[in-house]
Amino acid sequence: MQRKNSKKIINIIVFCILILGAIIMTFPFYYMFITSLKETGYIFTVPPQLIPKPATFQNYITVWKEADFARYFINSVTITLPAIILNVLLSTLTAYGFARYNFPGKETFFSLLIATLAVPGLLLIIPQFDIVSKIRWLMDNKITLILTGGIGGIAFNAFFLRGFFEAMPVEYEESAELDGANAWQRFIYIVFPQALPSVGALTIMSFLGIWDDYFWPSLILTSKNNWTLPIGIMTFKGQFSVQWNVLFAGTMISLAPVLVVYVLFQKYFIQSVSEGGLKL
Amino acid sequence: MTREKRRKSVGLLFVLPGLITYFAWTLYPIIKSFIMSLYEWNINPNISNKFIGLENYIELFQDPKFYVAPKNTIFYTLITVPGQMIFGFLVALLLNRKMKGQTLFRLLYYLPVVTSWVIVSILFQYLFAARGGLVNFLLKDMFHIIQKDIAWLSNPKTAMIPIYTLGIWKGIGWSMLIFLAGLQGIPKQLYEAASLDGANSWQTTTKITLPLMVPTIMFELVMLTIGGFNVFLSVYVMTGGGPMGSTEVLSSYMFKEAFDYFHFGYGSAISVIFFIIVFTIAQIQRKLLAKRSFY
Numbered sequence: 001m002q003r004k005n006s007k008k009i010i011n012i013i014v015f016c017i018l019i020l021g022a023i024i025m026t027f028p029f030y031y032m033f034i035t036s037l038k039e040t041g042y043i044f045t046v047p048p049q050l051i052p053k054p055a056t057f058q059n060y061i062t063v064w065k066e067a068d069f070a071r072y073f074i075n076s077v078t079i080t081l082p083a084i085i086l087n088v089l090l091s092t093l094t095a096y097g098f099a100r101y102n103f104p105g106k107e108t109f110f111s112l113l114i115a116t117l118a119v120p121g122l123l124l125i126i127p128q129f130d131i132v133s134k135i136r137w138l139m140d141n142k143i144t145l146i147l148t149g150g151i152g153g154i155a156f157n158a159f160f161l162r163g164f165f166e167a168m169p170v171e172y173e174e175s176a177e178l179d180g181a182n183a184w185q186r187f188i189y190i191v192f193p194q195a196l197p198s199v200g201a202l203t204i205m206s207f208l209g210i211w212d213d214y215f216w217p218s219l220i221l222t223s224k225n226n227w228t229l230p231i232g233i234m235t236f237k238g239q240f241s242v243q244w245n246v247l248f249a250g251t252m253i254s255l256a257p258v259l260v261v262y263v264l265f266q267k268y269f270i271q272s273v274s275e276g277g278l279k280l
Numbered sequence: 281m282t283r284e285k286r287r288k289s290v291g292l293l294f295v296l297p298g299l300i301t302y303f304a305w306t307l308y309p310i311i312k313s314f315i316m317s318l319y320e321w322n323i324n325p326n327i328s329n330k331f332i333g334l335e336n337y338i339e340l341f342q343d344p345k346f347y348v349a350p351k352n353t354i355f356y357t358l359i360t361v362p363g364q365m366i367f368g369f370l371v372a373l374l375l376n377r378k379m380k381g382q383t384l385f386r387l388l389y390y391l392p393v394v395t396s397w398v399i400v401s402i403l404f405q406y407l408f409a410a411r412g413g414l415v416n417f418l419l420k421d422m423f424h425i426i427q428k429d430i431a432w433l434s435n436p437k438t439a440m441i442p443i444y445t446l447g448i449w450k451g452i453g454w455s456m457l458i459f460l461a462g463l464q465g466i467p468k469q470l471y472e473a474a475s476l477d478g479a480n481s482w483q484t485t486t487k488i489t490l491p492l493m494v495p496t497i498m499f500e501l502v503m504l505t506i507g508g509f510n511v512f513l514s515v516y517v518m519t520g521g522g523p524m525g526s527t528e529v530l531s532s533y534m535f536k537e538a539f540d541y542f543h544f545g546y547g548s549a550i551s552v553i554f555f556i557i558v559f560t561i562a563q564i565q566r567k568l569l570a571k572r573s574f575y
Contacts, residue, residue, distance in 0.1 A: 025392060032403050046417060097291050113302065126538050154302050254396070
């Protein structure tokens with residue numbers, strides 16, 4: 001009986017620590033959100049307002065219309081969606097080829113892919129920029145970002161998915177082959193549906209990487225018409241005096257799709273991390 | 281036989297698009313950055329590049345800024361990596377039990393990880409604002425730890441603190457998830473046997489959990505160290521490397537040389553040194569990892 005009681009107390013203490021931790025992890029987001037609802041005069045009050053009074057939606061209208069975030073949002077979507085599709089397609093094709101087929105130099109190629117996983121992305125950015133800047137058509141073009149987003153991270157993705165494909169039972173594909181399905185049909189109709197959980201995890205990693213990318217797009221997209229949300233946010237922040245409430249309305253707009261995807265597909269987020277981690 | 285041959289070429293067809301883009305967009309740029317570091321490189325295609333041998337490197341080692349950047353990068357790594365791992369491990373231990381709200385907690389702790397560096401860096405700059413910032417309010421007005429507001433980001437002595445804090449805060453969720461995955465891989469029977477033998481929870485943690493978690497710990501160490509050396513956007517957004525260059529890290533230093541001053545050869549030399557450091561550390565850690573897994 002006593003043992004049971006002490007267990008209960010421990011559980012309560014653990015629960016309290018976890019709640020305190022959760023507050024530390026999430027309160028900054030709450031604070032960002034309420035600041036985006038404040039009027040300019042209430043941004044730095046002491047003590048800070050924890051519930052905005054008066055609350056206003058004006059900052060969202062300002063940032064959406066006057067600061068052109070509507071355009072940046074559309075640009076971000078037009079770049080991200082095709083880039084994700086390209087990225088997932090290329091990655092799954094590559095991983096599947098390595099998992100199911102034999103061809104000369106297979107393991108050499110694969111270890112070359114792995115070897116560069118630790119290479120910092122920043123090492124590549126100077127030569128990559130040099131390549132793009134020498135082809136005038138590629139500069140200041142959203143298509144460039146669709147392409148670079150689409151081929152980014154293939155090494156990691158192929159590595160991430162290969163084991164998954166190898167673990168899949170080969171019988172379905174074999175019986176489909178006997179029924180006359182060609183390699184492409186087998187891949188699309190048999191393999192892809194079975195691989196959906198891992199492909200889902202991959203899609204989410206790809207989405208985050210492309211949607212949030214600031215550095216590379218800011219080098220390529222020079223004209224304001226082409227800017228994406230992160231570039232818009234950084235430029236708005238760079239102005240003479242920062243209007244934090246309007247700025248945070250902008251960051252909330254950029255964060256909203258991520259939050260929606262995160263809450264809806266949390267299972268895949270967890271999976272992408274745990275699986276990628278366990279395999280390396 | 282022909283069927284076997286056909287299978288081989290089909291396999292190549294599957295991997296070819298991925299491999300070609302990989303060679304063109306990763307392998308070739310890596311080689312090219314080594315080459316560029318030996319030139320006074322010009323981004324304008326009409327002006328030819330001048331081969332200058334190791335001059336960029338010689339200049340680099342004479343630049344006092346070059347010593348600040350690696351120092352800050354190393355300190356950042358030394359502080360944020362253990363920070364993320366310790367907190368991540370604690371949370372994982374607490375969460376690794378049957379309890380209500382486990383999924384929700386995991387969701388909340390992981391939230392900073394899915395948020396972009398640009399957004400959280402701006403947010404932390406706001407939280408650490410000198411006048412009316414939330415951190416100063418908590419420390420001064422609520423808990424009375426400090427007497428006066430601290431100008432965190434504009435004082436060279438304190439400017440790295442918000443950057444460290446952000447680095448730890450943002451990474452705890454990732455570290456927690458990896459540790460949770462590792463913890464869930466430990467066979468339950470071990471704990472049951474230990475508790476039959478009368479072991480308390482401290483003993484089971486140190487004698488069972490920790491030794492079995494060594495591979496996971498080493499994995500996190502390697503990944504977080506590489507991540508730590510890559511620290512960029514938090515510095516770039518919050519301080520821009522200032523005040524007076526005091527928060528410059530390797531990547532921000534490289535970025536400035538290349539894209540603010542257009543010293544592409546020099547910037548490449550920095551990134552090559554950068555690459556060598558990261559690669560060496562990753563190799564050393566991997567060796568240690570291989571040795572330790574004989575447990």
